[in-house]
Amino acid sequence: MPERLVIIGSGPAGLTAAIYAARANMQPVLFEGFQSGGIPGGQLMITNMVENFPGFPEGIFGQQLMANMRQQAVNSGARLLTEDVLEIDLNSYPFKILSMSEEIYTADSVIVSSGATAKRLPLESEVKFWGRGISACAVCDGALPVFRNKELAVIGGGDTALEEAMHLTQFGSKVYIIHRRDEFRASKVMQKRVLTHPKISILWNKTVDEFLGETRLNGLRLKDTVTGEFSEIAVTGAFEAIGHQPNTSFLKGQLQKDEQGYIKTAPDSTKTSIEGLFAAGDVQDPHYRQAIVAAGSGCMAAIEAERWLQERAGI
Numbered sequence: 415m416p417e418r419l420v421i422i423g424s425g426p427a428g429l430t431a432a433i434y435a436a437r438a439n440m441q442p443v444l445f446e447g448f449q450s451g452g453i454p455g456g457q458l459m460i461t462n463m464v465e466n467f468p469g470f471p472e473g474i475f476g477q478q479l480m481a482n483m484r485q486q487a488v489n490s491g492a493r494l495l496t497e498d499v500l501e502i503d504l505n506s507y508p509f510k511i512l513s514m515s516e517e518i519y520t521a522d523s524v525i526v527s528s529g530a531t532a533k534r535l536p537l538e539s540e541v542k543f544w545g546r547g548i549s550a551c552a553v554c555d556g557a558l559p560v561f562r563n564k565e566l567a568v569i570g571g572g573d574t575a576l577e578e579a580m581h582l583t584q585f586g587s588k589v590y591i592i593h594r595r596d597e598f599r600a601s602k603v604m605q606k607r608v609l610t611h612p613k614i615s616i617l618w619n620k621t622v623d624e625f626l627g628e629t630r631l632n633g634l635r636l637k638d639t640v641t642g643e644f645s646e647i648a649v650t651g652a653f654e655a656i657g658h659q660p661n662t663s664f665l666k667g668q669l670q671k672d673e674q675g676y677i678k679t680a681p682d683s684t685k686t687s688i689e690g691l692f693a694a695g696d697v698q699d700p701h702y703r704q705a706i707v708a709a710g711s712g713c714m715a716a717i718e719a720e721r722w723l724q725e726r727a728g729i
């Protein structure tokens with residue numbers, strides 16, 4: 415017998431979908447993931463304090479928040495499998511899902527909530543200072559006390575980088591934007607905002623050669639992409655905004671995606687280009703990429719999957 419609903423991914427989107435689906439008696443099976451596209455629990459497992467998820471006035475550690483969501487999904491009756499999905503065949507129905515343990519599952523409906531991976535600079539010093547001054551999310555971490563009234567840097571030149579820089583001007587004393595080219599890719603409106611902002615200073619034609627510090631980040635060594643010259647700036651926070659990679663390799667191009675690789679969903683819906691397959695969370699969200707938004711869309715996906723199954727069954 416096919417599963418009624420298979421959920422792929424155990425971040426806030428997948429676990430919220432599992433809680434809703436289990437409580438609707440859909441007996442969902444959830445692939446937590448193992449290593450492809452991040453660890454079980456998703457992106458919040460690699461951060462410290464989450465201060466903007468409602469319900470936790472003092473904040474909550476990312477790992478604790480995800481442990482709570484996981485426990486709630488289990489308590490609700492979801493079946494969790496700690497493995498990666500390697501492949502899914504969307505040309506057959508019920509959908510066929512091949513997992514890491516080489517077992518084939520079939521499913522009447524599927525929610526893809528496999529998240530996205532923030533691209534990171536491939537430097538050893540980046541790993542050393544990750545979470546000690548380096549972050550991939552200014553909206554998430556910019557307000558932390560360690561960054562208040564300090565000189566900060568954003569690395570990147572797209573819309574996200576410029577938005578993050580604007581956001582950081584509320585907290586930092588100065589915000590550098592480090593961009594490897596001599597012009598931005600971002601929209602003209604956004605460019606005007608940062609170019610005229612008194613707290614923002616743009617360092618054109620620069621890449622980060624090394625993150626500097628003892629136990630915490632306290633500076634960056636930069637390399638000029640035109641002259642090859644090195645320079646240093648003192649900053650206590652560096653925010654990488656060099657893009658995200660949606661985790662969709664197991665879909666092998668069977669679903670419609672946008673030009674950045676995010677799964678396309680119908681407006682105000684989690685429906686994808688394939689009937690019976692829904693997408694929730696960061697894997698379909700190039701705009702917000704926040705846990706509460708991912709959780710909200712996981713809830714939507716579970717409700718939409720339930721209604722879709724009922725309509726198919728003529729209920």
Ligand SMILES: Cc1cc2nc3c(=O)[nH]c(=O)nc-3n(C[C@H](O)[C@H](O)[C@H](O)COP(=O)(O)OP(=O)(O)OC[C@H]3O[C@@H](n4cnc5c(N)ncnc54)[C@H](O)[C@@H]3O)c2cc1C
Pocket residue numbers: 422423424425426427428445446447448449450451452453454455456457458460461463464465466467497498499500527528529530532549550551554555661664694695696697703704705706708
């Ligand atoms: C450093 C950092 C700090 C952040 N801080 C905050 C914050 O303070 N507040 C906030 O709201 N947001 C924060 N975010 C953003 C937030 O983490 C994401 O918006 C949220 O986790 C997205 O949830 P998701 O469920 O869509 O995907 P993810 O959390 O990315 O989870 C994806 C899941 O899919 C699984 N997976 C991937 N591929 C497969 C596969 N082939 N088979 C099976 N499973 C698979 C992964 O193992 C993972 O469990 C932060 C992000 C980062 C990187």
